[in-house]
Amino acid sequence: MSDATAPPAAPLAVELLVRSHRLRLFELAPWLVAVAAYGLFPDYLSLGSQILIGVVFSLSLDLILGYAGIVTLGQAAFFGAGAYTAGLLAAHGWGEPLSGLVAAGIIAAILGFLSGAIILRTQGLTLLMLTLMISFMVQEAANKAGAVTGGADGLQGMEVWPVLGLFRFDLLGRTAYLYCLAVLFLVWLAARRIVHSPFGRSLTGIRENEARMHAIGSPVFRRRLTIYTIAAALAGVAGALLAETTQFVALEVLSFERSGAGLIMLIIGGVGRLYGPFIGVPLYMVAQDRFAQADPVYWDFWIGLLLILVVVFARGGLLGFVEQLWRKLRKTP
Amino acid sequence: MSAAVSIAFHGLAYAMVLYLISVGLSVTMGLMGFVNLAHGVFAAAGGYVMTRLINGYGVPFPLAVAAAFLAVGAGSIVLERALYRRLYGADELSQVLMSVGLIFMSVASAKFLWGPLAQPMSPPGYLSGQLDLGFRTFPTYRSFLILAGAMLVTLLWLGLERTRFGARIRAAVDNRRMAQSIGINTSLLFTWTFALGSALAALGGALGAEILAIDPGYALEHLIYFLIVVAVGGLGSIKGPFFAALLLGIADTGFKYLLPEFGAFFIYALTLGLLLWRPRGLFGRA
């Protein structure tokens, strides 16, 4: 693939990754940081697990938003579906965590497939509205089915068994952290594979110029539905991780706030670059942990301002900003 | 029978408020193609201006409402020039995010300036109490809301049908390039339309403060209903959102009255169905 066919303004990271599937050195960085964090911050491992789960969720969003260009505000529906699946299994006697993850992914994928089949033929505001409607309907249904889901009180009585029968979920959060890290690694491998594949590239084509994709006979709807389903499954896995590591599920897992937060964290890091979530999620969540505790009103204000500034001046998020800098530096002799 | 009358009455009052607030959003979305989720901020601002003037300075009700209309309209021009303008051609995601950022900032500011509780709102004496029509009584203020709303809607429709300004808006919504090529200054038109839409939202927020309390989270709490009215009504349409607001207002009230436990779910399902049947909205054209 020569430079002539690559779109002129393609993000640098994607260019690099697409040009060679071989792992680049900088791709090891997030994993080294994550492992180092385990050793350096033993008291902050529960926050660390939340961050890892957030990265999985934002990764799922990046696949449909960054690569397929589907704007959705309802991704939490799949996150919550996964969480409740794992939660209900654990509350009714089957606390095995790994199979819980798989079950959650499957249920979320089914929900993604069914809802996607209905709504993915639309675009723009209509599609956005439909993703919202699905999300709200799922949340309402979970609230109504209080006898099953625990409703507003939350799902009680979850008992999650030790991972692989050996590693109990301890109060310090050590098992949870490593468990989430392992799952994130697998999810990342899968996402990377998808992005590099011909399928992944066709998604970028759909995002950049859908009319042309139709013209060359590419099955646009089917492709969008496929990635939507896959992303739903991954979001479901993230939800299951949350349920299993906290041994609790509340209705907030389905909320608009969760969808929105995942989106904001992705934007701050940079959309469509696969690594955006790895930057945006830790930044946002650590900042929130530090500052929102101090003054929540100011937090809302500054996050809003940051969002506007990012959109107006740094549309590619932090990674986009870094890329521009890198390009400028390479040009100067 | 009495149930039907109650539902129709309260639904209509609610619909008026929803329409006044949402019509501006429909026009700006249709005209400028801008997904402005922060539209509710203007409605809340109108509510705050009015309640602060009444509660803090004893300004009479009609004056306070007029002040809300003008002040927010003027303020929105500043916002349009400074911020919205930059993202007119941008992709949908950027617009969504920018408007979400605006909502956050406004929620935080309102909480900081006026506290987390809802602003106290009592209609003036001559608009309080009940109206006795013989066969039953109706809350006076809501009756006023229906009448005032109907008058404003009529004015709006006449204005858009009969004035040059209205003609220009309709032309630009229909075909922007064509409108520009016949000499319409679309940039100026955008600003004035945005101002009108925001001022109307402020009016809706102020008049509707009795039903939809003015608190810092207003723009977020009611966002979904404004979006439903616009999406179902059809972007760019003036009349479409009216029927959508009627539908939504009466359905919402009806469900609350007859089937409160499942109301929300059915509203969302209804919206889902309508949008799948008519993705461009009932009267959509943009």
Next chain:
Amino acid sequence: MTRQTRRWRRSAGAAVAAALAMAAASAAAQTVKCGVILTYSGPQASLGEQVDKGIELYVAEHAKDLPQGVRLTLIKRDDTFNADVGKRLAQELIARDRVNVLAGVIGTPAANAIAPLATEARIPFVVMNAAGVTTTRLSPYVARVSFTHWQLSLPLGRWAAEHLGKRAMTAVSDFAPGYDGEGGFSKGFTEMGGEIVGSIRMPVMTLDFAPFFERVKAARPDVLYVFIPAGQQATAVMKAYADVGLKSAGVKLVGPQDIVTDEELANMGDAPEGVVTAGNYSPAAERPQNIAFLAAWRRAYGDAAVANFMSVAGWDGMAAIYDVIRRTGGRFDGDQAMAILRGWKDPDSPRGPIMIDPETRDIVQNVYIRRTERLGGHLANVEFKTIEQVRDPWKELNPLK
């Protein structure tokens, strides 16, 4: 070495010695760390603020009551009214900050999520607001100082059937606390010969109650019982009550103290006049302990600040924790603390005498039937009937097997 340097060295040495001595002394001092988890942001922020003020006031007023050499540190966290955030914060407080006691929590979901952690860490958890019936059963380390919905609504139901009429409708928010209120009121009302002629469940996020109240107007019961989440909806309820003409139609409005919540009373106009509610605390109460409490409150927070039942729960919760500290000299584990908290009594709470039930670890307190009246130009909830030392009726009707 010059004379100056020698002098400098001597005073530096003295300073170091003094510092070491102080460090040794404070190392011998006992620090009790209390993790306070409340909601400080979002729509429920005002609730968290009320509890927080109560906590801070108690700590400020009773600094000298701590034993010699014992310090109390409050570590506050905002759960944003999310149960999983609350659970994570509790875990961090336990693992990272090593707190000796957990306190607070506005919402029942968060309290229920945190309870198992208290068991695992073996530390006491003093619940200062969450009113879900099962919370105290989820862990032997939970003690509650606030109230439960049955505790307030069942006596109210009985009183209403005796004094207001025999036909009632209930309109409650569609979630677990609403069902609790509805259940308690209905039980009390029917016990005294009344009949529930209709029950409405309203969506939790309702902002306009008029459509529901129109339905009530059509049925014309003697009594309407309303339950809404504590916070902002009370004013909207009063508005609808007046606007729809229920008040003039003679339907009497009753409910738990949330519907006439004291900090919003001033904004409600005339509608609340005559409304009868059941509550565990009203600032209008004249008992001397309350007068003293309110005087301290106004000194600390100004004349305009309103104290309500949540502020008093924060105050009383700290009183319980202080008692545990005093009786153990600041050194206690979960079991020792619970032994003290079970059966703990305070005859001097601003709300009247209270006790933590030794078996259920739930609050036992007076329930007051109050009427909202205009006193000196302001609306106030005036207590006119006291039902003494009420245990949580739900637990009595649903004993553990």
